[in-house]
Amino acid sequence: MKIEVDIFSNSACISLLSLQAANVSTTFTFASRYFTRFPRASPVITSEQRYWWRIALELKLRKCSGDAFQDFFSTIMASAHGSDFVRVRPFGVVGDKGCDGYLQSTGKVFACYGAINAASDKVQYLIKKMDEDFAKALKALASIMKEWHMVHNLVDGLPADAILKLEALKQANKAHVFGFIGMEGFEATILALPLVKIDGLLGIAATAQDAQNLQTTELRDLVAAIVQATDAQPIDVSTIRPVPPDKLDYNKLPGHWRSMIAGGWQNAHLVDQYLRQHHDTMIGERIAQRFRLRYQYFKAQNLDPGTIMSSLYEGITGIGLVPPARQVAAQALIAYLFESCDIFEVPPEKAAS
Incomplete structure (x- = not known):
């Protein structure tokens, strides 16, 4: 046969x-x-896969804006609902009638707002868009619209004015159901898909087995790329301090980033060993200095810890889908930097001791 x-x-x-x-x-x-790379003996998603995919989703949402964000949302919905979900595009002067996607079985109309870099500072524009998109949909799609949902990429949260606007729409249009779809909604929909579809949307996530087999070549390539991008600058060779056990709590990092760092501690000593044995005896200090300066730069912009963490991580891995071996190497490097107190804040009582 x-x-x-x-x-x-x-x-x-x-x-x-x-x-x-x-x-x-x-x-x-x-x-x-x-x-x-490794078999999936069970369709159950592991904690490692969950935080890696949440990281990939956060980075994707922060980078997607405009039509690219709508395309990403539509691809997810088509993966989850098949032909029940209808992609919508504007055609000439008729436009899209305030509809960026439609779920036939439930009568859900979706309006997408993909801010550049997931910025939440254009509050008035968002409020105006909600008003206009719903008004268009109500006028053109009244016979088929039962629910109206605003889909957004504001990873760090919505402005209060948007919540008030949605509530006002609810009170004025009680025959319809209203809602927001943000990162949590994206995550719930994607992680309910078959694993092969999740891989297609967010890339293959590193497993516990990957983490136990850190690839030195990946670490070498990451270190080389970071050093190559480092400008000449004075090096602070101050003694590395032990990481306080409550540093993760003190910095109020989102849960998926905390899990990622904690998972990388098992390999942080391998990064330390690699840097100590490197032919360039100052390479560890050069990398630490670069990340201290990058952290201080992001912090000076009053960015929240999750946004800073996303920027630091993407500065290591580059933009786009990250293969498992590189995820593990980047995780180990970030855990090493966090552990050695080169990035993020030390609780005041620990810093003074």
């Missing part, structure tokens, strides 16, 4: 000769292992 399985494209096939039925599934598992 000869079986051909099309995996990645029309030309990519695996031929299996004279296999018993019981062995076929084994071969499929092997193919999956080759693609994902």
